[in-house]
Amino acid sequence: MQAVTQFSVRVVQRYLPSAFVLAVILTAIVFVLGIVLGERTPLDMAQYWGEGFSSLFKFGMQMVLVLLTGYVLALTPVMQRLLGALTRQASTPRQALAITIVVSFVCYYLNWGFGMVAGAILAREMGRRVAVHFPLIVAAAYGGELVRGPSTSIPLVIATPGHFMEDAIGIVPVSETLYASWNIALTLALLALLVAFFMLQKQPEQIVRLEAADPAEEAPAQRGDGSFSDWLEHSRLPTLFLGLLAAAYLLGEVAKGDFSINLNTVILIFFTLGLLLHRSAAAYLGAVEKAVGAARGIIVQFPLYAGIAGMMTHADLVTQFSEAIISMASRETFPLWTFLSAGAVNFFIPSGGGQWAIQGPIMMKAAYALGADPARTIMAFTWGDGWTNQIQPFWALPLLGVAGLSARDIMGYLLIWLVISGVAIAGTFVALATFT
Template sequence: MQAITNFSVRVVQRYLPSAFVLAVMLTAIVFVLGMAVGGESPQNMAHYWGDGFSNLFTFGMQMTLVLLTGYVLALTAPMQRLLTGLTRQANTPKQALVLTIVVSFVCYYLNWGFGMVAGAILAREMGRRVAVHFPLIVVAAYGGELVRGPSSSIPLVIATPDHFMEDAIGIVPVAETLYSVWNMALTAGLLGLLVLFFMLQKQPDKIVRLRVDSEDEQGKTAVDKSHQTPSDRIENSRWPTLFMGLLAAGYLLNKVVAQGFSINLNTIILVFLALGLLLHQNPASYLHAAEKAVHAARGIIIQFPLYAGIAGMMTSAGLVTQFSEAIISFATPTTFPLLTFLSAGAVNFFIPSGGGQWAIQGPIMMEAAAALGANPAQTIMAFTWGDGWTNQIQPFWALPLLGVAGLSARDIMGYLVIWLGISGIAIVSTFVALAVFG
């Protein structure tokens, strides 16, 4: 295992381009496929790309704010003390890896946005305080991203009355999908495999440590109060951040009382914003931390629109439909969930948005499942797991983590390729067992 991992790491570090260049390469591949397979003209493909380019503006802004507000919160004094206390529970590299895996996996299970920020910040803090190979601890924080938990959009949509496919497949309760015995067992098994995989890894002879800024992590700067202007006094006073923090917290409290608490991206952003404002001492401290967070978010800002353009070409040129129908053409009731998993994973590499991919590919797969007599709940979860599986090697979802960690995709992708194979075998084995034993 160690030899295979080392080989994968060396190959990836040597040949994998940056995440931005990879997005450009995927754009070029889909552009050519649209002409060669879809029969589209170059003008049409350019039009499809342009139409899709802006489709992720809202989601991209949400992701930027999740990263920014979470990062800023992590740089407050109370959160630094909390993280320090947590990292002190790990005295060796292996202990640091296990703790990071378990905490980030649980956070990802609850909500992928929360897990993304929590895992990245925990990995960074572990890198500061434990002599561990930093890319390895970052991979440990990201490895649990594939887990499908209560915030997984596809099973939740299918369990909701009046969803857009209800006439075709009815309502499939989450007890048959997310909370089925086999799915919970698969989730626990993947956590065990993830821990085992990292326990088998050895620290390289020359470890890479986290590069820490020379300035104070909390962004505090000495202020000469004797020469402060009125504007300086306002920027270094407590009341602006306290007011805005209480305003955001009050809104959240009223919403919970009226509607109950539900976790989504907007809720996460507001929670992080309120806590960050309340825990930073003044606007100057908050904005100084935000400067670092914006630098970490540059990959999201630049590259999300490129993937939206790719999705636009894949959809409008009919490539997703052609690929799905090709898979269906040789499927049987026994193999259909497995092929659904593999096809969802393949398409996800080009359309890394679960909801968007389901809207395009889902109706085709579910119509085929009904025609073949395949289990609809298993088909839905096969699609859901496939959508998450190839996130491991899709830089789109790793960009926030890489931004916080200050690493490039090639630093972590060698490990993730091997984890992709291990997790894929576990998931495939589960669906094969379901097909054989029912």
């Protein structure tokens, strides 16, 4: 296994382009497929790309904010001490890997945005304090991203009255999807496999280390000329007022029973805690300045994937691919084929909600026609949507921004983890079809 993994790492390091260039290559592939398979003109494809380009602006801004606010929170003195206490529990590379994997996996399970930032920051701190190969521990922190937890959008949508497919499939409760006994068992099995895979990896002879913490990160902002404006900048009052205002809103939502964990509330929680835990407005803005650079990949690349999604949708490429998969499936094998097809489409449309809106109705209509179990089909789609995130730099961009690495640094490990996790997930659906 170690030999296979190291071979994968070498190949990826040598041949995988940057995340930006990969997005351009995927754009070109879909452009050609739309002309050849979709029978569209080049001008049509350019039109579809342009129409899709802006469709992820809102989501892209959410991703920038979850990264920025999480990063700023991590730079507060309190969080630095907490991270230090956690990293001091690890004295060996294997201990560092185990702690990072378990903590990030649990955070991903609760909310993928929270897990993305928490896992990246923990991996960074472990890399500074423990002699562990830094790309390895960053890949380990990202490996848990595939987990499907209580904030996973597709099963929640299907369980909500009034969803857009209710007339066709009705309401499917989360007790049959996310909280089905087989799905919980699969989740625990994946955690065990993830820990085992990365802890068995042998560190290279020349490990990549992260530099020790920059004292400037934790140092308070220096005062200026002593004027009133300077005093105000270095006072707790502005950030304390705004932080308490945000906290009052969150507590009010909890009291009313309207609070739920989603991307917006994660951002607001990070924002609130960052304001309350930094010493002043100047300190807060200094942390923001450090965090902004980590978001550059998101800002540039999310619109490119939105353009790809526009071409895939309007050229009917998703429909053609889904129908080809359906033609090969039977009642027993349909969830398995759904998992594989969702994973393939996800590589080009890495947005779960967007992919479900396009591909979901087609797959669910076929599930009912074949008599396949709807809950298992939904979870097969959901797992497939998360599975190929392991080799899709789109979702790794926030983590890579915090870590300061490129996609090629971690994808060699994740390519092998993709195969292992894929066998485990696919095997689960085969077993369900065989024994139940």
